[in-house]
Amino acid sequence: MDSGFVDYVKICCRSGKGGAGSVHFHRDKFTAFGGPDGGNGGRGGHVILRGNKQLWTLIHLKYRKHVIAEDGANGTGANCTGKQGKDDVLEVPLGTVARDAETGEVHFEITEDGEERVLVSGGRGGLGNHNFKNSTQQSPQFAQPGEAGKYEWKVLELKVLADVGLVGFPNAGKSTLLSVVTAAKPEIANYPFTTLVPNLGIVKYRDYKSFVMADIPGIIEGAHEGRGLGLRFLRHIERNSTLLFVVSCDSKDIVEEYKVLLNELKKYNPELLDKKRILAISKSDLMDEELEEEMRKDLNRRLRGKNKAPFIFFSSATQKNISRLKDMLWEQLNAAF
Numbered sequence: 001m002d003s004g005f006v007d008y009v010k011i012c013c014r015s016g017k018g019g020a021g022s023v024h025f026h027r028d029k030f031t032a033f034g035g036p037d038g039g040n041g042g043r044g045g046h047v048i049l050r051g052n053k054q055l056w057t058l059i060h061l062k063y064r065k066h067v068i069a070e071d072g073a074n075g076t077g078a079n080c081t082g083k084q085g086k087d088d089v090l091e092v093p094l095g096t097v098a099r100d101a102e103t104g105e106v107h108f109e110i111t112e113d114g115e116e117r118v119l120v121s122g123g124r125g126g127l128g129n130h131n132f133k134n135s136t137q138q139s140p141q142f143a144q145p146g147e148a149g150k151y152e153w154k155v156l157e158l159k160v161l162a163d164v165g166l167v168g169f170p171n172a173g174k175s176t177l178l179s180v181v182t183a184a185k186p187e188i189a190n191y192p193f194t195t196l197v198p199n200l201g202i203v204k205y206r207d208y209k210s211f212v213m214a215d216i217p218g219i220i221e222g223a224h225e226g227r228g229l230g231l232r233f234l235r236h237i238e239r240n241s242t243l244l245f246v247v248s249c250d251s252k253d254i255v256e257e258y259k260v261l262l263n264e265l266k267k268y269n270p271e272l273l274d275k276k277r278i279l280a281i282s283k284s285d286l287m288d289e290e291l292e293e294e295m296r297k298d299l300n301r302r303l304r305g306k307n308k309a310p311f312i313f314f315s316s317a318t319q320k321n322i323s324r325l326k327d328m329l330w331e332q333l334n335a336a337f
Contacts, residue, residue, distance in 0.1 A: 006059040007158040007198070007236075010101055013120040016044030016071040016085035018146030021126035024077035025139070036139060037079050038129040041146045044122030045069030045085030049156075053113040055093035056200065058158055069120075072146060075128045085122055093158055095239055101153035119154060123147030157235065160198045162214035163333055165240030167261055169219060172246045173282035175199065176316040178215040181326065198236050205330055214240060219264055234268045242332045243277040249284050249313070254295070255302045262307065276332045277309050280325060285315035 019041025026034025047069050067090065073082035098107045098119055108117045126144035133140060166174040182201025199215040216236050237243065243265075251257050258279055265272040279299075284292060292313055299311055312328060314321040 006057050006062050007160075009058045009061045009156050010153060011061060011064065011156065012066050012151070012153050013047045014066070014068045014151045015047055015120040015122040015149040016069040017149040018042065018044045018123035018125040019072035019074040019082035019085075020146045021128040021131070021143035022075035022077060022080075023129045023141060023143045026078070036129040036133050037077055038143050039075030039077065039080040039082065040128050040131070041075045041125030041144075042072030042082035042084040043125050044072045044146070044149045046087045046118045046122045047120040048087050048089045049096065049098060049110055049117050049119050050089050050091050051094050051096070051110040051113050051115040052091040053094055055091060057093065058096070058156055061090065061092075061156065069122055069149070071149070072122065072125050074146075075125070075143070079128070079130060082125060084125075087122075089116070090119075092156060095159045097157045097159060099155050099157065101155045107154075120150050120152055123149045159239045160200065160214050160216075160236040162200060162240050163211040164203075164213045164242050164244050164329055165237050166213065166215045166246055167219060167237060167243050167265070168246035169248075169251075169257060169261070170217075172248045173316060174215050174246045177246065177280075177282065177314075178213060180316045180319070181322060182213060203326060203329075205326055209330070211330065211333055213244075219261055234265075237265065237272060238269060241275065242329060243272075243275050244329065245277060245279045245309070246282050247279065249281050249287055249295070254281060255299065255307075258303075258309075259307060273306075276335070278325075278328055278332060279303070279309045279311040281311065281313045283315060283317075284313035284320060285318045287313075 021041050022038035024036070024038040026037045047067050067088050069088040070085035072085040075082045092110055094111055094113065096110045099105060100107065107119065110117065124147040126146045129140045129143045132142065166178065168174050178199060178201050181203045198217070201213050202210050203213050204210050214236065245258055245261055247254050247257050262273065303309060303311065310328060312321055312325055314325050316322070
């Protein structure tokens with residue numbers, strides 16, 4: 001199923017060149033030999049990124065490989081400045097990061113609706129000959145040419161903005177949880193890597209409150225090195241204020257699986273471990289109460305120190321502890337560090 005979600009595009013940007021300054025001298029029926037009055041050239045158009053909160057994907061730029069801004073017009077007589085080249089404005093979703101395609105250098109990030117940042121600046125217009133007039137050179141026969149535009153390849157990456165990010169191994173039950181607590185309809189199947197792109201949903205809470213939850217494709221050991229879906233989805237976790245680690249109750253060792261997930265995040269970006277987190281054990285309808293109590297005691301004993309996190313057993317199929325899970329997430333989102 002093609003969700004239409006695109007979080008990475010590479011585009012070729014060419015800003016407009018500046019218009020040339022004019023070499024012109026004032027003439028009218030009363031003035032046979034007037035002074036210089038050549039106008040300046042117009043600035044070349046910029047390539048600009050503008051934040052738009054209504055967008056959630058970069059798909060509208062996927063097939064637009066060349067972005068070309070307009071050139072500035074040349075200056076004319078009577079000190080008239082040339083027309084400024086039209087800027088080419090690209091609307092992008094919030095959380096878009098712009099970087100240089102060759103060096104990888106990050107230029108900036110768009111985080112607010114309506115925020116505009118220049119991606120590639122246009123060339124400056126040249127100065128007309130009236131700018132070069134002085135006491136020893138009263139009739140300059142030259143003007144400045146316009147500055148050339150820039151031709152650069154840029155990469156735009158989208159980091160999903162969400163309050164809660166679902167983190168876990170493939171087939172842990174993340175997409176099923178998202179479909180239960182939100183109106184989102186992610187693809188769900190009984191095989192790994194069913195989810196290939198992030199899915200967003202709005203979780204409705206009490207008193208008309210809500211928060212955004214993101215289902216992120218499953219992590220496997222070695223993801224920070226590019227295994228599985230690799231770095232393509234790990235960057236989406238950076239924008240979540242709370243991480244919900246989902247581990248299936250039928251896992252061989254819940255705590256070890258949780259530690260592997262933490263280790264992958266640490267190797268990708270150590271700052272991710274500073275985020276608030278909750279451990280959620282899914283598919284608890286497969287266990288009886290006695291087994292669940294034994295596992296609870298084991299988790300209380302082993303989740304200590306830097307690995308410590310509140311945990312909860314839940315079932316998407318039977319709705320067990322779903323309301324309590326929402327309460328825990330809301331408390332984490334509104335708790336001070």
